[in-house]
Amino acid sequence: MIDPDGFRPNVGIVLAREDGQVFWARRAGQNGWQFPQGGMNTDETPLEAMYRELTEETGLGPEHVRVLGSTPGWLRYRLPKRYRRRYQKPVCIGQKQVWFLLQFLADDEAFRLDSVAHPEFDYYRWVDFWYPVRHVISFKRRVYVRALQHLEPLLPNTRGPTEHSADSSES
Numbered sequence: 001m002i003d004p005d006g007f008r009p010n011v012g013i014v015l016a017r018e019d020g021q022v023f024w025a026r027r028a029g030q031n032g033w034q035f036p037q038g039g040m041n042t043d044e045t046p047l048e049a050m051y052r053e054l055t056e057e058t059g060l061g062p063e064h065v066r067v068l069g070s071t072p073g074w075l076r077y078r079l080p081k082r083y084r085r086r087y088q089k090p091v092c093i094g095q096k097q098v099w100f101l102l103q104f105l106a107d108d109e110a111f112r113l114d115s116v117a118h119p120e121f122d123y124y125r126w127v128d129f130w131y132p133v134r135h136v137i138s139f140k141r142r143v144y145v146r147a148l149q150h151l152e153p154l155l156p157n158t159r160g161p162t163e164h165s166a167d168s169s170e171s
Helices: 046-058 131-135 138-154
Strands: 007-016 022-027 037-039 065-070 075-078 094-104 121-127
Touching: 007 046, 007 138, 022 046, 022 131, 037 046, 046 065, 046 094, 046 121, 065 138, 075 138, 094 138, 131 138
Parallel strands: 007 094
Antiparallel strands: 007 022, 007 037, 022 121, 065 094, 075 094
């Protein structure tokens, strides 16, 4: 589902431990790392899509997390032209996302990255809250900054955006 402006509705997930470390995962068979995220189905709310994506990408269920909050509305990013699928109509020029901050309530044995036929991730680690901004693929950096700026006040054990280099302006 692509909106009239060419953006695909999507949810992003920042999964945090009590110590403020966040779940950072490697895309299966690739060298790229990111937060869990995924598209919304036409009949889903952002919250429903978040729980579905959480289960599909990490194997975690609602019992393993607590929702601490979400971004107020959509945050957008544009895909570089080389990533746009021009043969699909309408053309998707980017994603609009609602980001959720979740507190992880279980232990690492709860993760099941291979719980689906085609896993999104093959490895994960826990990193500092702002680490992903410096290490995500470049075209997602601004949306990561905006999401983390919105969500950081909900998680008291972070150090703030002192070292990230991405601009926080909306695209």
